[in-house]
Amino acid sequence: MRRFLLLLTIWLGFLPATTVSAAPTYQVPSGNDFFGGGFNAEPQSQTILLGQGATITFNSWPGALIIKKSVTYTLWQQQGSGWQSILSRKYTKFDTASFTMTPQVAGTYNFQIQADWENVMKGTYYSQGFSIIVTPSIIPPTAMSLKLAHDTILPGESTRADVAFEPANATARVTWSVAPAGIVTIDSATGIITSQPNKTGLVTITATAGKLSASTQLLVGGVKDQTVAAGDPVTFELNGLHDSADYSFQWYAVDQTGNKKAIPGATHARYQFTTNPAPDLSTNPDQNRRFQVELIPNERFSGAEHGWSNVATLSLTAPRPDPGPSLNSVPEITTEPINLAAVVSQSAQLPVTATAPLAITDRGHGAGSWQLSAQLSSLETKATKLEATLNLNLGPSQVELSAGGDAVSIVQRPRGETFSTLLTGSGLAIKRNPYATAGDYQAKIKWLLTLTPPAENLQPTQKVATVKSESE
Structure with missing residues (x-):
């Protein structure tokens, strides 16, 4: 059985070790969730020479809304087909943790870390699996890459830089540099990057191994510059x-x-x-x-x-070309069946159902406004025409469309504003008609979207929908 001389070093105070039983299988990694917690700094695999030490860094948290009390970290190592706990300790302060191990035999060693947070309902988390590859001699890398655990941090916070070689079992001494100086420091042994309080800026991190090098950028301060077209929305976010x-x-x-x-x-x-x-x-x-x-x-x-x-x-x-307002959807409208006997003797009021919202978007800009108007054709069958009024409920206001009447302004808004309504509570009023006959009555609504004042390069938008009502 391969063994390690194991030294656990946490940059925090800790309590005495506790005993943990063997785990039969590898556990699914918990990942990291803003509210649910997890490992916000995963341990990474390393390749080292026989006789060298390997320092593994990691960290976990119970989520943004949890008050931290204590956490117990358990290191599991794969032993044949099962997993064995190497050690377990409890900590009452919280920062990036690390442990250092020195191999005695060349080979590949597989590990996983378990974090148990006190007084948290779902406070047990598992890291991703990682390996320590121990080679008996130097295998020079042919390529290298560099990644950061976080690409933005705040002043005074830390993150970690990890180097990967090709082939995976290659080893080489890595040196680090940062530019400009004075914003962050980097631990050459662990790759831990710590930003200085009250120092902000964009820093280039470079790792060099022999003739190979790789670089990446770290934003200290957390807010990135933004470039957008004039008139477009912009978002500044604290990362x-x-x-x-x-x-x-x-x-x-x-x-x-x-x-x-x-x-x-x-x-x-x-x-x-x-x-x-x-x-x-x-x-x-x-x-x-x-x-x-x-x-x-x-x-x-x-x-x-x-x-x-x-x-x-x-x-x-430069501003984007003005796309003009868009009439995204207009509803088809149906009513309950018309009681023909009632219409012959008296007027009727019928609730209506709209199949879609009446929706307009406008990503344009500048002075002026857009206006939506509507015109209702006659409500009729091939044999009979009914005198009717469609009452549209727009929320704070009501608009009446007379069947066969003129176009009516429905809504007007300044450029750049949107509009949407479901027409809930709208109705169709039908006047008494002693000559009404049975049939399927139908009318057309012509919706017209225009600009005020008109724009030379933008044409009005027109859509047609139907109003249907069956007689019984």
Whole structure:
């Protein structure tokens, strides 16, 4: 049986070890969920030379809304067809954990880590499986790649850089560099990257092994620059924050001299708005606007640090061609059957059913408005015409369409606004007609969507739907 001299080093205080029984099988990895918790820093496989030490780093959490108390980590090693616990210890402080092992025999060793969080209903999590490959001699790599556990972090937080070689059992000494200096530090033994408090910026991480090298970028501060077309919506989002329930937020507009002005209502980790559509980018007030978010610890998380993100910049490109408003859907309308005897002797009021919403979107911009009008044709069979009025319930307002009458304005909105209604509560009023005959009565509704003032390159949109009612 292959064995390790095992040294567990956690960058935290720990309590005495507990005894854990053998696990018969490999457990399905728990992954990482914002609310449900899991491993937010998975252990990674490594290839080392015989006699060298391997340091494995990892971390878990119980989710954003859980108050952390303690966690017990158990290291499982595959032994033949089963799994055996190597050690288990309980920790009461929470940061990236690591253990170091030194192999005595060349070969491949398979592991999995179990995390048990105290006082959490579903507090047991399993890491992904990982291997320590021990080679008796140096196998030089032919290619290498570099990835980060997180590509955005906040000032004062940590992440990890992992190098992978081709072939998988290749080994080489890795050296690290970061540029620009002063924003993060990197532990050459573990690949742990730690950002400095109150330092933000885009950092390039480079790993070098002999003549091979690989680079990737890490954003410290968590808010990325955005480029959108003038008039389009834009979203600035605070990335890299793993415990957002610990904080409240306030976004600021930052001028070129660094002065900040709080943006009313912008109090979430994401700030979204629609940019100014002015086509002259040199005078567009949103061009090169800068934003920053403040992190304010909640009272019940008094240990959390107050902080700021980096300053992110908005860049505008030329506006998109105005697509004009779109009449997405119009409903077919049916009524309950007409009681012919009732219509012959008196007027009737029938509820209607709409098969689809009346829906309009407009991603255009600029001055003016769009208007939707409708015209109802005669309600008739081949033999008889009924005098009727369709009462459309638009929510806050009612609109009447007279069968065979003129077009009527249904709704008008400024450019860029949308509209949708299900026409619930609408009805069809039919006047008394002593000459009414049996049959299937039908009318057409012509919907017309226009712009005010008209645009030269945009044509009105027209759709036709039916109103149906059977007699009984």
